[in-house]
Amino acid sequence: MSQQNQRHDLGRLVVRGADRPGIVASVSSALAEQGANIVSLDQHSSDPAGGRFFQRTEFHLPDLSLRFGELEEALTQRLGTEQELEFELIEAKRNKRAAVFVSRKDHCLLDLLWRQRRGELAMTIAMVVSNHPELGDAVRGFGIPFFCVPVEKGRKDAAEKDQMNLLKGNVDLLVLARYMQILSGGFLDELGVPVINIHHSFLPAFTGAGPYERAKERGVKLIGATSHYVTEDLDEGPIIEQDVIRASHRDSVEDLQRRGADVERIVLSRAVAWHCDDRVVRNGSTTVVFEGPR
Numbered sequence: 571m572s573q574q575n576q577r578h579d580l581g582r583l584v585v586r587g588a589d590r591p592g593i594v595a596s597v598s599s600a601l602a603e604q605g606a607n608i609v610s611l612d613q614h615s616s617d618p619a620g621g622r623f624f625q626r627t628e629f630h631l632p633d634l635s636l637r638f639g640e641l642e643e644a645l646t647q648r649l650g651t652e653q654e655l656e657f658e659l660i661e662a663k664r665n666k667r668a669a670v671f672v673s674r675k676d677h678c679l680l681d682l683l684w685r686q687r688r689g690e691l692a693m694t695i696a697m698v699v700s701n702h703p704e705l706g707d708a709v710r711g712f713g714i715p716f717f718c719v720p721v722e723k724g725r726k727d728a729a730e731k732d733q734m735n736l737l738k739g740n741v742d743l744l745v746l747a748r749y750m751q752i753l754s755g756g757f758l759d760e761l762g763v764p765v766i767n768i769h770h771s772f773l774p775a776f777t778g779a780g781p782y783e784r785a786k787e788r789g790v791k792l793i794g795a796t797s798h799y800v801t802e803d804l805d806e807g808p809i810i811e812q813d814v815i816r817a818s819h820r821d822s823v824e825d826l827q828r829r830g831a832d833v834e835r836i837v838l839s840r841a842v843a844w845h846c847d848d849r850v851v852r853n854g855s856t857t858v859v860f861e862g863p864r
């Protein structure tokens with residue numbers, strides 16, 4: 571059975587907010603009353619005495635699409651509408667619709683395209699946008715629209731306007747696959763969907779441009795990659811996934827870039843896969859990740 575079919579009547583419920591006794595009972599009761607069968611449940615409480623509550627539940631409910639509204643109503647009645655506790659009900663069969671931004675480095679982009687084509691990601695790549703033309707043929711080879719929107723010095727706002735015209739209302743997610751332009755706060759606010767970036771260092775070390783060059787200068791013995799949600803503050807967004815490999819004096823900057831690229835690809839694909847499976851819950855400047863398979 572294909573992955574899409576497996577997800578046909580599978581629902582997800584993500585709950586987060588102020589912890590209090592009885593939340594798990596309320597969620598379980600609401601689902602049971604509607605005839606839903608819980609197939610997996612992950613939960614985290616930040617403080618046993620009462621802090622922040624996070625829960626990800628997957629459940630099977632026949633004819634889920636037809637039952638969605640009444641289930642949402644039952645959960646609202648059980649969990650209340652107070653601000654302290656919020657929930658999101660999701661149909662697992664619906665892929666996230668994503669745009670990918672890239673500059674010239676192709677390894678992270680191609681990895682996502684290959685994984686999407688193999689059905690590994692609950693994501694449909696609707697378009698690829700680059701500030702350079704070089705990767706157009708490769709993207710079109712996957713049957714995916716490619717748009718080149720150059721970013722001229724001092725005219726970033728004009729580029730962002732063109733990008734917004736392509737994205738607004740068309741995507742649920744934006745992935746920056748080694749996109750080397752800083753997005754403005756206004757762009758992020760107007761787009762209004764999650765943006766995931768891959769930074770080519772083990773943050774918080776070496777934020778900004780040229781991390782491998784600075785790693786070489788510093789003589790680090792570990793290099794890595796970090797995937798994070800994008801905020802206006804460069805490379806400061808909530809971290810989703812990281813990984814590292816050993817480095818030594820024998821590695822040139824080019825060696826670090828070549829070896830680091832493999833880490834970047836796997837870290838970004840894990841982060842995107844977990845986001846698309848609703849496994850990542852924002853918690854202020856951090857995240858709670860109910861990890862999936864590695």
Ligand SMILES: Nc1nc2c(c(=O)[nH]1)N[C@@H](CN(C=O)c1ccc(C(=O)N[C@@H](CCC(=O)O)C(=O)O)cc1)CN2
Pocket residue numbers: 746749750751752753754755767768769770778779800801802803804805806807
């Ligand atoms: N608002 C944000 N935008 C972006 C982020 C982010 O965290 N917040 N991450 C970057 C990716 N990145 C490192 O991972 C990065 C990209 C670009 C630069 C940079 O200095 N860019 C210059 C132009 C460089 C050029 O023209 O080649 C600039 O934008 O002025 C630093 C780090 C993606 N965007």
